[in-house]
Amino acid sequence: MLKFIGRRILMLIPVMLGVVLVVFSMMYFSPGNAEDYILGDMATAEDKEAFRVENGLDKPFWIQYFNYVRKALKGDLGISYNTKKPVTEEILTRFPTTFKLAFFSVVVSSILGLTTGIISAVKQYSLWDNICRFIAMIGVSMPTFWLGLMLMLLFSVKLGWLPAAGFKTWKHWIMPALTLGLHSASSIMRMTRSNMLEAIRQDYIRTARAKGQKESVVIWRHALKNAAIPIVTVVGMQFGRMLGGSSITEMVFAIPGLGKLLIDSINLKNAPQVQGGVLFLALTMSVANLIVDILYAFIDPRIRSQYVKVKKAKAAPAAAAKEA
Amino acid sequence: MSKEMSTADAISMKKKSQFGDFVRRFKKNKGGIVGLLIIVMFLICALFPAQLVGEDYYSQDLSNRYCHPNAEHIFGTDELGRDVLTRMVWGARTSLEISLSAVAVSCILGTIVGCIAGFYGGVTDNILMRIMDVLMAIPSTLLGISIVAAFGSSIYVLIFAMGISSIAGFSRICRSSVITIRDQEYIEAARATGASDFRIITKYVLPNALAPIIVQISMSIAASILSISGLSFIGLGVPAPTPEWGSMLSNGRQVIRDHAYIVIFPGVAIMLAVFAFNLLGDGLRDALDPRLKS
Numbered sequence: 224m225l226k227f228i229g230r231r232i233l234m235l236i237p238v239m240l241g242v243v244l245v246v247f248s249m250m251y252f253s254p255g256n257a258e259d260y261i262l263g264d265m266a267t268a269e270d271k272e273a274f275r276v277e278n279g280l281d282k283p284f285w286i287q288y289f290n291y292v293r294k295a296l297k298g299d300l301g302i303s304y305n306t307k308k309p310v311t312e313e314i315l316t317r318f319p320t321t322f323k324l325a326f327f328s329v330v331v332s333s334i335l336g337l338t339t340g341i342i343s344a345v346k347q348y349s350l351w352d353n354i355c356r357f358i359a360m361i362g363v364s365m366p367t368f369w370l371g372l373m374l375m376l377l378f379s380v381k382l383g384w385l386p387a388a389g390f391k392t393w394k395h396w397i398m399p400a401l402t403l404g405l406h407s408a409s410s411i412m413r414m415t416r417s418n419m420l421e422a423i424r425q426d427y428i429r430t431a432r433a434k435g436q437k438e439s440v441v442i443w444r445h446a447l448k449n450a451a452i453p454i455v456t457v458v459g460m461q462f463g464r465m466l467g468g469s470s471i472t473e474m475v476f477a478i479p480g481l482g483k484l485l486i487d488s489i490n491l492k493n494a495p496q497v498q499g500g501v502l503f504l505a506l507t508m509s510v511a512n513l514i515v516d517i518l519y520a521f522i523d524p525r526i527r528s529q530y531v532k533v534k535k536a537k538a539a540p541a542a543a544a545k546e547a
Numbered sequence: 548m549s550k551e552m553s554t555a556d557a558i559s560m561k562k563k564s565q566f567g568d569f570v571r572r573f574k575k576n577k578g579g580i581v582g583l584l585i586i587v588m589f590l591i592c593a594l595f596p597a598q599l600v601g602e603d604y605y606s607q608d609l610s611n612r613y614c615h616p617n618a619e620h621i622f623g624t625d626e627l628g629r630d631v632l633t634r635m636v637w638g639a640r641t642s643l644e645i646s647l648s649a650v651a652v653s654c655i656l657g658t659i660v661g662c663i664a665g666f667y668g669g670v671t672d673n674i675l676m677r678i679m680d681v682l683m684a685i686p687s688t689l690l691g692i693s694i695v696a697a698f699g700s701s702i703y704v705l706i707f708a709m710g711i712s713s714i715a716g717f718s719r720i721c722r723s724s725v726i727t728i729r730d731q732e733y734i735e736a737a738r739a740t741g742a743s744d745f746r747i748i749t750k751y752v753l754p755n756a757l758a759p760i761i762v763q764i765s766m767s768i769a770a771s772i773l774s775i776s777g778l779s780f781i782g783l784g785v786p787a788p789t790p791e792w793g794s795m796l797s798n799g800r801q802v803i804r805d806h807a808y809i810v811i812f813p814g815v816a817i818m819l820a821v822f823a824f825n826l827l828g829d830g831l832r833d834a835l836d837p838r839l840k841s
Contacts, residue, residue: 234680241681246693253697360829364822366773368780369796369814376807467686471777485689486781489696497693505684 227520231513235506240292242505243498247288250494295502301495303488310499314481318503321480324472325465327396328404333458335408340415340454345442347420355412362409367468371402371475388477395476403472407461414457418450425449452523459515463508572834579830585823592639600633604790613806622812626798631809634790635816641791642820645705646771652710654764657717662748662756664718665725676722679715687712691774695783702785705778709771720763724756758835765828769821776817792817 275281278301279290294301300310339359343352378398379387385394422428423446431441470482477483481500488496520526573579592599608628616623622631664675682690694708728734729752737747778784779793787794792813799809 237677238680238684241678242684245681245685245690249693249697360822360825361818364769364773364818364825366776366780366793366814366817366821368777369810369817372796372800372803372810373814376803376810380804380807464686468688470688470692471781474781482689486692489693492696501685501689501693504686504689508686509684 228513228517231516235509235513238509239502239506243292243295243502244288246498246501247291248284250492250498251284251287253492291498295499300499300502303496304493305488305491305496310495313484313496314500314503317479317481317484320478321466321469321473321482324396324399324403324469324478324480325462327400328407328465328469329458329462331400332404332406332408332411332461335404336411337415337454339408340412341419341442341447343412343416344419344423352416356416359409359412362405362412365405367402367406368471368475370405371398371472374398374402375475399472399476399478402475403465403469407465410461411454411457415450415454418453419446422446422450452519455522456515456519459511459518463511463515466511467504467508569834573830576830576833578826579834582823582826582828582830585819586827589639589643589820589823592636593643594640596636596640600630600636604629604633604637605788613802613809615806616808623806623808625795625809626802631795631812634795635792635813637790638792638795638813638816639820641702641785641789642772642775642817645702645709645775645785646768649706649709649771650713650764650767652706653713653767654717654760656710657714658721658753658760660714661718661721662725662753665722666729666744666748666752668726668729672722675718679718682711682715687774688777691778692781692783695778700778700783700786705775705784708778709774712774713767713771716767717760717763720759721756724759725752728752728755761835762828762832765824765831769824769828772817772821772824 473483611628614624776793
């Protein structure tokens, strides 16, 4: 088990280096210079040169890249060009908001997705199943920002029940969580439905029914538990996706989270902030996926036993097969 | 397709071609057919917008700003007095043009990467898939936004940005089906006859790995229509005079209180297009999946 976790963490390193390289080179090779944006038109050539030297922008590409990586390992992601504060600090002040949004959305989407998915599977091909599937299909097809605007139109403008923007009270969170969560709810619903359908057809369900077990126990204990593993994976992956994909929702509802900060920084060409933010989000997403993988192994006794019993010789290929 | 599917034909299994079988199975899927019809409708809009609604999607008529939907302007007019319906029909061309080309790019590149990684395995596979992991690790919205922000917003940059962000999906799907095929006996047979790797991949591996890729194409088109509208919504999409659903929506956002129709109609168009490609993808998956054959 430890070996599996260690291996997965080691695998993260080259991926993160690659992420930095991609974002770094994009910012490096893009037309327009940082000093022009930061210092403005009034700056003299000497000022600009001083700025370049101060920020290490006069060095060749690879040196800049390695300097960046070396500092990043110590947690120093540079100084934000427009606020002059450390990027790490900016990210950490904004991140809790994004995390909260993603968390609420995952809760909302899991509740919606699981209940509708289970009902759909239990009553397959019923009217209810068709309605749920249709709504789920619409849910994955709706652009998040449009859904956000429509909710705003309905609940803030027409009905006046919920505030349109801000993030202070729980009322403010309802619409953003729904907006960000509906897409995921649809994927969770589809996953729950297909896995429950598979589980319900198994022999042990027939056995449970044959021995006279109550239908509710059959569904909730026997079927759901066996269908749960892929569902947990999807929920975890959706959480990671929400952390990285919340920017547009944050823009629509004017929530000052990490996503909004990143979009603003991209427009200002605030390179250290963009690189730091994307790196941070990529890292949190990967860690979220890693945790899901570990959870996966913990929930499923079949997978867990692979890592307990099997010794070194077999553990490595098993882990390799899992990654593949 | 021209083959008549009578009961007699259905009984004699040998006469059925694979494609005929696929068409027969796809026809049974109502969702897939509905999706296909909606897509055909959008394709007609994209191919013949001038014949449908006229060429004039750009001229401003400031005396007619914010006309609510009426007989003359079925979907109303926007902040510059331009007809919303006309712009929506022309917008279909923009959206489909970009998303189809983006998916073509990512499908070709992703399939090449996936085939090479899956077919050769080992170190090649490891290196290629780690590169794909890097692309997967960056949130696709952010990757798209930063590419467009870095290189300026033009249609080509958008195609590139959308293409890059879905390469990883294609390569993974292609790789996993190539892996199941590469150890089959007919591949060994082809190798025994002295076929080159290139010939084996293109002639024997790829045709058998095609089904999941076709499904992925449909799903990716849906996803890239969504991303393009998202990028346009935050002002990084198609440059101004070109009509695009996402940017129409974004322009209407400020006046949503009084002129909600400007926001509602383009949104419905986006949703319908994405919905159709998702339905088609689902239908294709069901029709192509050999496990569902009865």
